Amino acid sequence: MFKNLLPRLREKSLATKRPMSMADLMEDFWSEPFGALPNLFKDVGYPAVDVSEADGVVTVKAELPGIEPKDVEITIENDTLVLRGEKKFEDEEKKDDYHRIERAYGSFSRCVPLPGKVKEVEAKARFDKGVLTITLPLDAAESAKKITIEG
Incomplete structure (x- = not known):
């Protein structure tokens, strides 16, 4: 049946x-x-990022707690923002007998697609309280071009 x-x-x-x-x-x-x-974990990446756009400026905020600014590298490759770095294990804590370690350590790389061409020379980055904020002005000359339909 x-x-x-x-x-x-x-x-x-x-x-x-x-x-x-x-x-x-x-x-x-x-x-x-x-x-x-x-x-x-398909859509989860490290570091967690927020990407917004207002007034021709793309803003990317990345959470990087416990990381020094000197340990982060920011590049733009093919309309993609690339964040690379390393979160190091603190040496003075190695003597402790841990019962559990859930905090992640080691190298990371995160690629964030940008909504268009940006003016790389005008990009700025700021690190405050574990949040990396990157501002990228959009390139108006490279904005989407309208295509007219013939016929």
């Missing part, structure tokens, strides 16, 4: 992109036990 019903339930699950029955959940788990894990 259920054997004939399962294919139709599975089709509904695939159409709605969510499980319609416990059998779907089990089938998904056994076919790929850890398949959902990469999707959990």
Whole structure:
């Protein structure tokens, strides 16, 4: 009885992109036990950034707690802002017996696509209370060009 019903339930699950029955959940788990894990962190990057645009200026704010400005490199490559750096483990704390370490250490690199060409020579960066703020004026000469339709 259920054997004939399962294919139709599975089709509904695939159409709605969510499980319609416990059998779907089990089938998904056994076919790929850890398949959902990469999707959990798909849109998460380090450092966390906010990108905004107002009055022809793009502002990027990146959270970099515990990092010195000298340990961060900022470049613009192919209309992409690239943040590279390293968060170092404090030497004086190495003698402690840790029960848990959840803070991340090591090198990082984050690419942030920009909404258009920017004037790289006028870019400015400021570091305040663990937040890196980068202001990038948009290049008006390189703004989107309107294409007229013939005919």
